[in-house]
Amino acid sequence: MSVETAPRKKNGTIKVDYMARVEGEGALFVKLKNDQVQDVKLKIFEPPRLFEALLRGRHFNEAPDITARICGICPVAYQMTAVQAIERGLGIRVHPMVRELRRLLYAGEWIESHVLHIYMLHAPDFLGYRDFVELAKDHPKQATEALRLKKLGNQIMTLLGGREIHPVSAAVGGFYKTPQRADLEKLADELKWALDTACSKAEFLAGFEYPDFEQTYEFVALSHPSEYPLNEGRLVSNKGLNLDASQYEDYFVEQHVKHSNALHSVIRGRGSYQTGPLARFNLNYSKLPNVARQVTEHCGLRVPCLNPFKSILARAVEVVFALDEALRIIKLYEPPPAPRMPFEVHAGTGYAITEAPRGIQFNKYSFDEHGLILSVKIVPPTSQNQKRIEDDLRNFIPTIVSQPVEEITRRSEQAVRNYDPCISCATHFLKLILERE
Amino acid sequence: MRIIGCGNTDRGDDAAGILVARRLAELGLDSIEHSGDGFALLELWHGADDVVLVDAIVSGAPPGTISPWDAGADPIKSQHCRCSTHVFGPAEAIEIARAVGRLPERIRIIGIEAVQFEPGSEPVPDVMQAVEDVVRELYEQSKARAEGCCVADSSPCN
Numbered sequence: 183m184s185v186e187t188a189p190r191k192k193n194g195t196i197k198v199d200y201m202a203r204v205e206g207e208g209a210l211f212v213k214l215k216n217d218q219v220q221d222v223k224l225k226i227f228e229p230p231r232l233f234e235a236l237l238r239g240r241h242f243n244e245a246p247d248i249t250a251r252i253c254g255i256c257p258v259a260y261q262m263t264a265v266q267a268i269e270r271g272l273g274i275r276v277h278p279m280v281r282e283l284r285r286l287l288y289a290g291e292w293i294e295s296h297v298l299h300i301y302m303l304h305a306p307d308f309l310g311y312r313d314f315v316e317l318a319k320d321h322p323k324q325a326t327e328a329l330r331l332k333k334l335g336n337q338i339m340t341l342l343g344g345r346e347i348h349p350v351s352a353a354v355g356g357f358y359k360t361p362q363r364a365d366l367e368k369l370a371d372e373l374k375w376a377l378d379t380a381c382s383k384a385e386f387l388a389g390f391e392y393p394d395f396e397q398t399y400e401f402v403a404l405s406h407p408s409e410y411p412l413n414e415g416r417l418v419s420n421k422g423l424n425l426d427a428s429q430y431e432d433y434f435v436e437q438h439v440k441h442s443n444a445l446h447s448v449i450r451g452r453g454s455y456q457t458g459p460l461a462r463f464n465l466n467y468s469k470l471p472n473v474a475r476q477v478t479e480h481c482g483l484r485v486p487c488l489n490p491f492k493s494i495l496a497r498a499v500e501v502v503f504a505l506d507e508a509l510r511i512i513k514l515y516e517p518p519p520a521p522r523m524p525f526e527v528h529a530g531t532g533y534a535i536t537e538a539p540r541g542i543q544f545n546k547y548s549f550d551e552h553g554l555i556l557s558v559k560i561v562p563p564t565s566q567n568q569k570r571i572e573d574d575l576r577n578f579i580p581t582i583v584s585q586p587v588e589e590i591t592r593r594s595e596q597a598v599r600n601y602d603p604c605i606s607c608a609t610h611f612l613k614l615i616l617e618r619e
Numbered sequence: 620m621r622i623i624g625c626g627n628t629d630r631g632d633d634a635a636g637i638l639v640a641r642r643l644a645e646l647g648l649d650s651i652e653h654s655g656d657g658f659a660l661l662e663l664w665h666g667a668d669d670v671v672l673v674d675a676i677v678s679g680a681p682p683g684t685i686s687p688w689d690a691g692a693d694p695i696k697s698q699h700c701r702c703s704t705h706v707f708g709p710a711e712a713i714e715i716a717r718a719v720g721r722l723p724e725r726i727r728i729i730g731i732e733a734v735q736f737e738p739g740s741e742p743v744p745d746v747m748q749a750v751e752d753v754v755r756e757l758y759e760q761s762k763a764r765a766e767g768c769c770v771a772d773s774s775p776c777n
Contacts, residue, residue, distance in 0.1 A: 302707070315711060318718035326719045332658060347656070 210598060211441070212575065213617040217583045221617075222572045224598070226442040234558045242268045242553050246352040249560070253604060254347050255298065258291040258339065259538030260560070261352040262413055267545040268354050270427075271532025274525050279518040280356040281413075283342060286366075286511045287349070288412045288536070289504040290338025293376075294346075295539035296459075296497045296504070297335060299602045300387065301328035304494050307596035308390035324386060327379050331501070334369075334376050338508060341365060356522035366512045373512070377505040381477050384498040388481035393593070395578055396488040399570070400452065401461035404537050410469040410503055411462060413536045418465060419455065420486070427533035430544050436561060447566040454569040457541030458601060459496035460487060471510075474503040490574055490600040497602075527553040538563050540602050567601045574600070620761055621667040622648065625655035625674040625709055631740040632682070632733030635750055636673040638742070639729075642754045648761055657707030661716055668724040673753060674709055675746075676730035683745030684732035685753060691726045729753055 213221040233252055237245060245268060249260035262284060269276065276284075301324070302314040311317045318325035336346040341361060343349020351357045404411035405418040418424050425433060436445035449455050463470075463478075464486040470478070478485075483495050531548040541563030548556040574597055582593050624640025626633045640650040651663060655674060664670045676686060690713050707715070709728065716722040731749045733742075742750070 313711075314707075315714040315718060318715050322719045325715065326721075329658070329661065329715070329719070333662065336658070346659075 208442075208603075210575070210594065211617065212579060212594065214579070214583065217580070219576050219579050222575045222579075223439075223441040224568050224572050226444045226568070230443050234560055237555050237558045240555050242547065242549050242555055243354055245547065245555065245558075246354070247350055250348045250350070250352075252560075252562075255295050255604060256291055256538045256540065257348050258288050258343070258352075259536060259543050261349065262288060263534050263536045263538075263543045263545040263560075264547065265352055265354050266413065266536065267427075267532040267534035267547045268549070269532065270534060271530030271547055271549065272354070272525055272528065273530075274355055274523055276356050276523055277518040277520075279516060280360070280521075280523070282511045282515065283357065283360060283518075284352075285412050286338060286508055287342040287352070289508045289511075290335045290342065292335070292412075292504040292539050293501055293508075294332050294335030294339065295602075296501045297328055297332040299539075299599075300494055300497050300501070301325070301332075303602070304596075304599050305387070305390075307592070307599060308392075308494070324383065327383060331376055331380060331383075334372050335504075337372075338369065341369070353522050355525050356518070356520070358521060360517055360521040362517060363515055366515050370509065370512055373505055373509050377473065377502065377509065380498070380501045380505055381473065381480075384477045384481050384495065384502065387495055387498050388483075390494075392489060392491045393578075393581070394489075395491065395581060397490065397574060397577060399461075399488065400449065400455040401464050401486075402449075402455045402457045402542060402566075403462040403465045404535060404542065405465060406469070408469070410466050410471075410474075410507070411537050412507075415535075417535055417542065419449075420465065421452070423449075427535045427544065430533065430535065430561075431546070431559075434544070434561070434566075436565065442568065444565045444568060445561075446569045447561060448569060454573050455566070456490075456570050456601075457563055457566050458493065459500050459539075460490065460493040461541065462537060463487065463496040463499060470499065470503055471506045473506050474499050477502050490597070493600045493602075527551070540564060540604055541566055562604070564601070564603045567603065571598055571601050571603065620669045620671060620764060621664060622650040622671045622673070622757060622761075623653050623660065623663055624650060625653050625660075625672060627654065629739055631735045631737050632731075632742045632746045633675045633736050634742050635675045635731040635733060635746050638747075638750045639673045639731075639753050639757070642750065643757060643761075646754070646758055648758065655708055657709060657712030657715070660709055660712040661721065664716075664723050664726070665721070670723045670726045671729060671757065672709055672713075672726070673729045673731070673757075675733035677733055678730070680732045681745070682732055682734040682743055683749040685749050686730040686732065688728040688730065689726075690728045691722060691724070729757075 208226040211223040211225055237248060245264045246261045249264045250257040252260045306313055306317050309317060339349055340346045344351045351359055400419050400421045402419045404415035406415035416424055416426060433450055434447055435450050436447050439446050467485045478499050481495050529551045533546050535542050535544050543563055544561040546559040550556055575594055578597050582590055622643060624636035626636040628634040628637050637652045640652045643650040731746060733746060
């Protein structure tokens with residue numbers, strides 16, 4: 183990070199060359215004139231990843247392993263959305279226990295990704311530390327527990343996915359291999375410890391000082407009649423959206439902007455929207471298990487919560503949910519008759535939306551009669567939140583504009599981290615440039 | 620002695636740590652090849668009392684320069700080991716372990732100065748030479764330690 187304009191002036195430029203504690207490489211440019219924000223650009227300069235083109239001409243059976251390589255933090259989101267889109271294109275419905283195992287795998291990813299973001303990336307902002315190492319020196323118990331929680335998420339992914347990063351077990355029609363009941367039961371004691379610990383740690387987070395900042399958002403998340411959303415549901419919003427994944431492109435459009443290698447997603451005719459933990463929490467609070475709702479109450483988190491900085495609390499509530507969900511699945515699990523459903527290959531087009539830790543991910547796959555992929559569209563959560571991050575900053579910076587440049591910069595970075603942006607996924611490190619004219 | 624070689628064999632000089640671990644394994648020593656993810660490292664060295672971490676570093680020294688650190692005694696400069704923003708690397712892992720009291724009794728880092736990280740490229744000759752030098756040094760240390768143990772506890776050598 184470099185701050186170019188040290189003295190306080192009404193006009194000028196703050197430049198954060200590489201913003202730390204985000205996934206990937208990017209920059210933020212903010213232009214001020216007479217303390218008014220003239221322009222905000224989230225500049226994502228990490229090169230395009232070209233995964234959609236890489237998949238064309240490959241057999242759809244290769245898609246789960248290729249797409250798992252898009253991200254080291256949320257590979258399951260890519261795998262799961264890919265297999266579910268392809269399965270819809272083939273008309274496959276997987277065995278109920280396979281569906282539960284997929285939810286368990288996804289819960290493992292939510293635990294490791296959320297715990298990483300809450301404690302290692304975002305909590306240092308609230309406590310005034312440079313990084314997690316500094317936080318760990320003053321709060322060794324919190325840090326040790328966070329490391330153990332994250333490890334548990336990774337253990338779930340290793341057990342079901344074959345390895346903790348870029349798992350290899352997911353397949354169209356199910357899994358290549360499914361665990362025995364005893365394999366899952368080995369996780370139960372650690373999950374019980376984790377659930378108790380995650381509840382008490384949420385109260386530690388609730389004690390942070392939160393900026394007094396609320397926005398009017400269009401929250402977008404999956405909604406399922408009886409489940410807190412992970413891998414299935416209709417796409418809904420607090421402003422009336424209610425649609426199937428196949429209708430996604432009728433309502434959402436990706437726009438190319440000159441300053442970013444990631445496309446900006448907007449709702450047609452409406453603009454930016456928010457997806458991720460706060461959207462899921464606000465739209466699906468009633469589907470949370472009792473233990474997660476109790477934690478919500480203890481944290482003083484209200485529904486709807488319109489303060490994006492409190493997304494860290496929504497994440498903490500979701501960690502509790504994911505741990506409880508994992509315990510539920512382990513309790514009921516019986517191995518399916520076969521790991522993978524047999525199916526006939528035929529031409530088709532399929533759509534799916536699942537909830538990655540950072541928000542919704544949309545996939546569309548078309549393939550020919552041999553199963554060779556003709557076209558793919560992958561819309562990751564960060565490109566969906568990107569414009570909303572810019573809008574938040576446009577409104578948040580005026581509330582802190584009288585503060586020293588260093589503080590404006592620090593708070594702006596904190597505001598970006600509210601969305602846990604995974605820039606690598608969206609192209610897809612971050613620098614902040616604040617220019618005063 | 621637990622030897623962990625970190626890096627990426629598809630990114631030029633970043634292969635240095637992995638190549639050291641691989642070569643030591645060929646010579647019959649236990650060694651671990653690892654990507655360098657800090658969280659996983661915390662687990663890898665858990666329970667070990669003497670850890671050696673070999674990794675490519677960028678400090679501005681000439682390519683192939685070998686820089687040993689006693690990480691147990693001196694905090695490591697994180698920028699020297701940081702190739703990725705995505706995860707915590709070895710430097711962060713060591714400092715987190717120090718903060719929470721999980722640092723092995725003895726932990727050394729052997730840094731090999733790297734100069735290029737092009738995808739798919741081979742390490743430059745100076746780095747390859749440094750790999751051989753580090754392998755020779757660690758092999759001799761390990762051998763001397765094993766012989767020392769045998770003398771100390773009077774057990775037969777295998």
